[in-house]
Amino acid sequence: xxxxxxxxxxxxxxxxxxxxxxxxxxxxxxxxxxxxxxxxxxxxxxxxxxxxxxxxxxxxxxxxxxxxxxxxxxxxxxxxxxxxxxxxxxxxxxxxxxxxxxxxxxxxxxxxxxxxxxxxxxxxxxxxxxxxxxxxxxxxxxxxxxxxxxxxxxxxxxxxxxxxxxxxxxxxxxxxxxxxxxxxxxxxxxxxxxxxxxxxxxxxxxxxxxxxxxxxxxxxxxxxxxxxxxxxxxxxxxxxxxxxxxxxxxxxxxxxxxxxxxxxxxxxxxxxxxxxxxxxxxxxxxxxxxxxxxxxxxxxxxxxxxxxxxxxxxxxxxxxxxxxxxxxxxxxxxxxxxxxxxxxxxxxxxxxxxxxxxxxxxxxxxxxxxxxxxxxxxxxxxxxxxxxxxxxxxxxxxxxxxxxxxxxxxxxxxxxxxxxxxxxxxxxxxxxxxxxxxxxxxxxxxxxxxxxxxxxxxxxxxxxxxx
Amino acid sequence: xxxxxxxxxxxxxxxxxxxxxxxxxxxxxxxxxxxxxxxxxxxxxxxxxxxxxxxxxxxxxxxxxxxxxxxxxxxxxxxxxxxxxxxxxxxxxxxxxxxxxxxxxxxxxxxxxxxxxxxxxxxxxxxxxxxxxxxxxxxxxxxxxxxxxxxxxxxxxxxxxxxxxxxxxxxxxxxxxxxxxxxxxxxxxxxxxxxxxxxxxxxxxxxxxxxxxxxxxxxxxxxxxxxxxxxxxxxxxxxxxxxxxxxxxx
Numbered sequence: 057x058x059x060x061x062x063x064x065x066x067x068x069x070x071x072x073x074x075x076x077x078x079x080x081x082x083x084x085x086x087x088x089x090x091x092x093x094x095x096x097x098x099x100x101x102x103x104x105x106x107x108x109x110x111x112x113x114x115x116x117x118x119x120x121x122x123x124x125x126x127x128x129x130x131x132x133x134x135x136x137x138x139x140x141x142x143x144x145x146x147x148x149x150x151x152x153x154x155x156x157x158x159x160x161x162x163x164x165x166x167x168x169x170x171x172x173x174x175x176x177x178x179x180x181x182x183x184x185x186x187x188x189x190x191x192x193x194x195x196x197x198x199x200x201x202x203x204x205x206x207x208x209x210x211x212x213x214x215x216x217x218x219x220x221x222x223x224x225x226x227x228x229x230x231x232x233x234x235x236x237x238x239x240x241x242x243x244x245x246x247x248x249x250x251x252x253x254x255x256x257x258x259x260x261x262x263x264x265x266x267x268x269x270x271x272x273x274x275x276x277x278x279x280x281x282x283x284x285x286x287x288x289x290x291x292x293x294x295x296x297x298x299x300x301x302x303x304x305x306x307x308x309x310x311x312x313x314x315x316x317x318x319x320x321x322x323x324x325x326x327x328x329x330x331x332x333x334x335x336x337x338x339x340x341x342x343x344x345x346x347x348x349x350x351x352x353x354x355x356x357x358x359x360x361x362x363x364x365x366x367x368x369x370x371x372x373x374x375x376x377x378x379x380x381x382x383x384x385x386x387x388x389x390x391x392x393x394x395x396x397x398x399x400x401x402x403x404x405x406x407x408x409x410x411x412x413x414x415x416x417x418x419x420x421x422x423x424x425x426x427x428x429x430x431x432x433x434x435x436x437x438x439x440x441x442x443x444x445x446x447x448x449x450x451x452x453x454x455x456x457x458x459x460x461x462x463x464x465x466x467x468x469x470x471x472x473x474x475x476x477x478x479x480x481x482x483x484x485x486x487x488x489x490x491x492x493x494x495x496x497x498x499x500x501x502x503x504x505x506x507x508x509x510x511x512x513x514x515x516x517x518x519x520x521x522x523x
Numbered sequence: 524x525x526x527x528x529x530x531x532x533x534x535x536x537x538x539x540x541x542x543x544x545x546x547x548x549x550x551x552x553x554x555x556x557x558x559x560x561x562x563x564x565x566x567x568x569x570x571x572x573x574x575x576x577x578x579x580x581x582x583x584x585x586x587x588x589x590x591x592x593x594x595x596x597x598x599x600x601x602x603x604x605x606x607x608x609x610x611x612x613x614x615x616x617x618x619x620x621x622x623x624x625x626x627x628x629x630x631x632x633x634x635x636x637x638x639x640x641x642x643x644x645x646x647x648x649x650x651x652x653x654x655x656x657x658x659x660x661x662x663x664x665x666x667x668x669x670x671x672x673x674x675x676x677x678x679x680x681x682x683x684x685x686x687x688x689x690x691x692x693x694x695x696x697x698x699x700x701x702x703x704x705x706x707x708x709x710x711x712x713x714x715x716x717x718x719x720x721x722x723x724x725x726x727x728x729x730x731x732x733x734x735x736x737x738x739x740x741x742x743x744x745x746x747x748x749x750x751x752x753x754x755x756x757x758x759x760x761x762x763x764x765x766x767x768x769x770x771x772x773x
Contacts, residue, residue: 454541
């Protein structure tokens with residue numbers, strides 16, 4: 057007899073182990089179907105959730121889903137578990153944790169104190185029992201504040217990563233997109249370029265270009281060139297002004313190996329960035345991206361469902377006290393998240409899970425052209441994330457990333473969200489926007505003159521002069 | 524009330540990114556929203572389009588190639604194809620039988636495939652010209668080509684079972700890339716040495732963005748022919764084989 061079994065209707069469903077319960081209890085995702093892990097029927101899914109609701113939280117400390125001996129992420133999770141922080145919920149089951157999280161009395165300080173006591177698997181489990189409105193409500197109660205050159209994550213604020221990508225990393229093309237975004241009130245989370253090439257010289261050039269722009273206009277924000285961490289280390293060794301070190305990370309040691317990273321390598325990069333002491337308000341120097349499906353894509357999921365693998369990636373993130381973390385939820389493609397419904401669900405799951413674990417979560421609300429999704433789906437997810445208190449979203453010119461070939465949110469989309477929910481930019485950045493005459497006191501965009509100062513940073517004439 | 528233009532429209536000459544679009548309040552003007560919708564619609568239609576094999580054969584025939592050996596992957600339709608990349612990498616039973624019957628005795632040097640991939644329009648529009656240009660260059664190098672295979676619901680790695688069944692030393696597949704908003708019909712080409720199921724993506728060389736506004740057909744054919752020749756000569760393909768033309772002597 058399996059210890060994990062439940063009856064739904066007249067059918068009894070038994071599950072081999074905790075890992076299988078977790079996978080079968082997950083919301084439907086094409087990636088779990090592709091991996092052969094998903095529930096075979098709607099009733100089996102509900103049965104798995106019923107079983108999961110009765111699982112004591114301590115079981116996740118006793119039965120690792122990925123072996124402790126062979127996986128450094130599991131070791132990080134279990135060795136780093138804070139028993140004192142866990143104490144308030146240690147007698148609870150997963151189902152009872154859901155109710156504890158929803159209780160009126162559970163507020164931001166309580167949730168912040170709990171975060172080091174929750175393992176990613178516990179957070180992933182409770183999220184499986186939560187419907188979308190639970191994911192919004194619980195995430196909204198979490199408060200995660202980080203600082204580098206401004207303050208991110210304060211209540212009533214929404215920041216934006218300005219993403220000025222260009223297919224060939226042309227400096228003038230990137231500058232044009234940066235200026236466009238700033239003039240639409242975006243860029244407080246970071247001005248972050250995905251380079252088309254990962255060459256040291258190219259990344260160093262972009263790093264210097266963005267640092268000069270931030271310095272010249274005294275913009276209270278940080279810059280980042282989203283290269284591989286090994287490239288960032290080389291660029292820093294050459295003396296380039298790196299604000300934030302970026303890396304994509306996943307939830308298993310093997311998947312991180314496929315990304316070319318390990319925990320010691322990430323620690324080395326963080327130390328190098330800290331040594332530059334470029335933050336004026338704080339020393340959160342890391343920027344991580346994650347996304348459901350990356351472990352399966354690397355054939356490194358150990359039979360663990362993609363939402364749980366994603367939660368485990370957050371354990372990697374929180375080890376390094378990041379300024380920013382975002383899931384790239386719809387980027388990985390329809391073989392992992394098939395349509396707008398799956399992308400919406402995963403976006404809310406990732407945001408809530410990350411916040412529960414104490415991370416400064418943003419979301420790249422996005423889709424590819426082979427997914428069953430469109431702008432209407434993104435509007436709904438964006439609005440729900442705004443209600444959930446998302447720390448930041450992306451700002452891509454016209455929502456069309458001409459380098460990466462996918463659709464994210466635009467400068468108009470974040471401005472929409474700030475309008476309908478009364479959200480303000482990061483406080484230091486808001487003051488700068490008003491000083492520059494970009495926003496008025498009501499946070500509306502001001503009509504700008506042809507000769508606005510910022511335009512000097514990107515005029516075609518300036519490009520000629522630079523040659 | 525109409526939309527307010529942005530007074531920095533001159534910056535649009537610096538990038539293809541959608542900047543200086545103007546605004547209605549703080550939102551996208553109607554014309555820009557419709558323009559975005561049109562680009563997305565073109566990309567969506569490209570994903571769902573079917574490869575017209577009669578037309579493909581006519582276009583190949585006009586260039587002295589084909590008719591194609593008509594094959595299909597194990598993905599029965601587009602919806603399955605999008606969810607199950609694994610099925611798009613394998614041949615269905617009927618195709619495997621057809622391939623076995625058509626395999627040249629003694630094999631061949633290069634198997635040439637055309638697949639729909641994620642944009643049948645890209646394959647339809649650009650593959651015949653690239654296939655012909657590549658075939659001419661490979662033959663000029665004294666290489667023997669197998670029959671051109673046309674594969675429906677194809678992923679890149681379908682070149683592995685096809686190349687293996689044809690007894691090919693290398694395989695090149697031309698197929699539609701994931702459509703971008705500004706590029707619904709872009710063709711990609713992938714080379715693998717020693718095709719057989721189980722080859723990894725790290726063992727393939729890719730030439731991407733083949734379309735009139737991107738990589739021209741002739742340039743792509745030059746590079747693919749060079750890579751194929753080097754792969755056969757050096758005995759490797761993939762990450763260990765870089766485009767070193769110009770770095771080497773004549």
